[in-house]
Amino acid sequence: MNVVIIEDEFFSAEKLRILLQQIDPSLEVMAVLPSVEKAVSWFSTHPEPDLIFSDIQLEDQESFALFERLAIDAPIIYTTAYDQYAIQAFKQNSIDYLLKPINPEELRAALKKYEYLSQRFVSKNPETPKSDPKERFMVRKGNGFTVVKAQDIAYFKSDQKLSFLITFDGQKLLVDATLEELTEQVDARRFNRISRNRLVCIDSIQKIHPHFNGRLKLELIPADEEEVYVSRDRVQAFKEWINS
Incomplete structure (x- = not known):
């Protein structure tokens, strides 16, 4: 070598x-x-x-x-x-x-x-390409609905069996889909499922810190209400995604 x-x-x-x-x-x-x-x-x-x-x-x-x-x-x-x-x-x-x-x-x-x-x-053999990722999402806003472009989404999160998207300008909007469904719908080059309840865009990641028990701690833009971690069993896949 x-x-x-x-x-x-x-x-x-x-x-x-x-x-x-x-x-x-x-x-x-x-x-x-x-x-x-x-x-x-x-x-x-x-x-x-x-x-x-x-x-x-x-x-x-x-x-x-x-x-x-x-x-x-x-x-x-x-x-x-x-x-x-x-x-x-x-x-x-x-x-x-x-x-x-x-x-x-x-x-x-x-x-x-x-x-x-x-x-x-x-x-590794070439994988069968996925269908094209969604470019926009219809979400609930007030008593109606609005459309959010994928490029404006910083991350998705689940909370008490509900899913939300958070935009780069700080809006938190309810999405009628599970995080599993959203993971299949977004562009995998830009979004990564870092834990059971977080799906983040690479552009939202401000800093990465090593953390206890093999996890990584993330600082996001905009800041989340809670501390955000990459699950230990997802750390390797996360690093490969960051490097792809």
Whole structure:
């Protein structure tokens, strides 16, 4: 496996290189790149690696700028001392997000995850496409009904056997459908069923925080009345959806 490390701290890069080769002696580090400009130059003249390990705050700017400037398909494992970049990272080609100092077991798990996902996507047969997602929903408003465009919906939630949609401008409107039915009707690229009672749009997710017992805690726009969590059994699918 060929790897590139994007890291501006020499000792952090060296420690990561040593850990990687301890885990997999056949692994080859093709380059250690300390800045976005040097990374742009390198990727413009070299083939892509199998996997990229990237810090976020580099000596010239954030590494996100690299992936905005170049179309790089290689998966990325972010390594950083800060957790506030998680949602932005998962919107890139990220398959994992490791906090410094790097824990060897977490690094080993991240590499296993890369191998698992690589094998899965190579061997997976094309799925039968679903019918086109709904572009609008008729909902109750006052004594009548109104129509809400799918692009205006931040998330759906169920409460006491009723389903509601919440728009980006903060309206909470009753929907005559179950969350199971809504999950089948929306665009799966934009909406994800994170728990038994929440179906969220990717554009509504402001921040992602690790939480107790393997769950993830989300900050949504607009803010929900209750704390919002990704169920533990849905975390892996959620991460794959964010990264798709």
